[in-house]
Amino acid sequence: MSVDRRGARAGIAVLAAGCAVALLAPLLVNDRPIMARNRTGRIIFPALRADRGVAPRSGDEPLLWPPIRRSWRDVDLAATLQPPSARHLFGTDLLGRDLMARMLHGARISLAVGLGATLLALGLGIILGGAAGLRGAGTDLLLSRAIETLSCFPPFILVMALQAVGGGGLGAMVLAIAIGRTAAAARFARSETIRWRGTGVWIAARAAGASRPGAALRHLLPLVSGPLAVQAAFGVTHAILLESSLSFLGLGVPAPVPSWGAILAEGRGSLDVAWWPTVFPCLGLALTLAALSWAGERLSSAD
């Protein structure tokens, strides 16, 4: 057991490091200074505002640069498809953009989609499944049919259909993946609620005056936090895979935003002459998914 716990911790540590890098991406790889003094003498932070399309002003005096001074979206047609070098660690793509910068920024997208969709799906699932388990009888019958209906749609197909009606953009994608994953979470929440309802914990909580949803959330939810974490780990894996597959098909987040799947799809066109635009995103995805499933598996065997 202790070995598995350690394994789970190792996987989670790798993930946490990845998350940190992804979150700090604008500070690590950027063509704008982290800190600068503008003409009026005030200290500003251009790197943090880069994503909002604010052009850097020429009068600023840079004070602190990121460790890697590359932009993720500046096209440089003089440096297309450069192999990995000291200047471009992962090489450049067909438009001369730095691949490492693009991948680090893409990691934020994957992370946002993976975590956002999973949390949303767990929330929706707990509400749906919990309600079904708590109310029982007619409500349960109705909600169970609804959950079963939802579970019949493969998330991938659901997301594609939502894209067809004009739901582009990051938010719509997160929502679509979350809806596709809700059924699994709801099933889990329902069976756990039914299992724990009527046990000593439940009766004690109710006798102490907790309402039914209150007792479920305050006293039952912590009991199942272990399996829930496992579900979440696999959910994030699944969501990241979904997002990258969709971006690969050109149905993901809109074009200039780099996502690993989109980078792969772009690299596919130049696979004849350059391996790096394909291999690095593949490796990134494989490592992320390996760490996630490692953590999930260790978590599930640790319980």
Add this chain to the structure above:
Amino acid sequence: MTGYILRRALVTLPTLLGITLVAFAILNLLPTDPLLTWSDGTAPLSAEAASRLRDALQPDSGPVTRYATWLFGLLRFDLGRSLRDGRPVTAVLAEALPWTLVLNLSALAAIYAVGLPLGWIGARRRGGAAAAGRALLLILSVVPPFAAALLLQRLLAVRLGLLPLQGTGAGDAPGVAAGVDLLRHLVLPTTCLALAGWAYAARYARAAFRAILAPEALAAARARGLHGISLARHFAPNSALPFVWMVAGIVPALVSGSVVIEAIFSWPGLGQVLLRGVEGRDYPLVMALMLLSAVTVLAGQLVADLVLPAIDPRLRDLVARDENVRG
């Protein structure tokens, strides 16, 4: 038994209705204007195109009316017409369905043919073979299928020239040659589609074999002189149960997986139709395909539920005692 089959089939009816509702709702009830979506907000549609689209989508005739019309059409296998080329949706689907069936059935066969032995090795062997199996599984489960497809296509078709790059072959060669050509074209897409399934199946099979091959039962069988193949045959009927159940888990993965794989290998199946439909905002087509994929998944569950009591006497007893099989 007949009662059970009837009851089980009856339970799927509300779900089936729910599926039509969801498919309809997603493509009709979202607060987006189809006419606006169609023009992508760039150039306005011409008056003629707009009126034709209005005619096909009937945006003004209330959702309930449209749902009812669609549902009644569905009962007569009339799924409407494609907005892009005006052909009946059923004709478009019928054209692509055989290709998808061939690809998915061969992938299903490949998943079982490779996954079960891998699971058996994982459950029975110790040391080298088991470790190699585990390593293989880990790799299989973390490489995204589309990435694997790209790299395999590159390596086997382009570099080594062993297999065709994409498509289904010309199909004009006579008899056997055409069959061989099709098989050669099938190898890469099937492998790539089955990749993710192998890890799932092997993991599932390992757990199942472990549970079935309890030490006591194994010792008893050994004491009767069974080993190797005969041992496997002795335990096979017991292990059929989880493997039939596995279908219900594999089918949804295949349905979504084949969209990506078909795109990479230019396989003229339903996945390609869906992709084109989504890109072209062909609502009737997308609606029909959503329906089809959901019904396929539902059918997978139904088949698993109906086949299980047929092969497992214990479940038959349960059914006879009027208990719910799925608990």
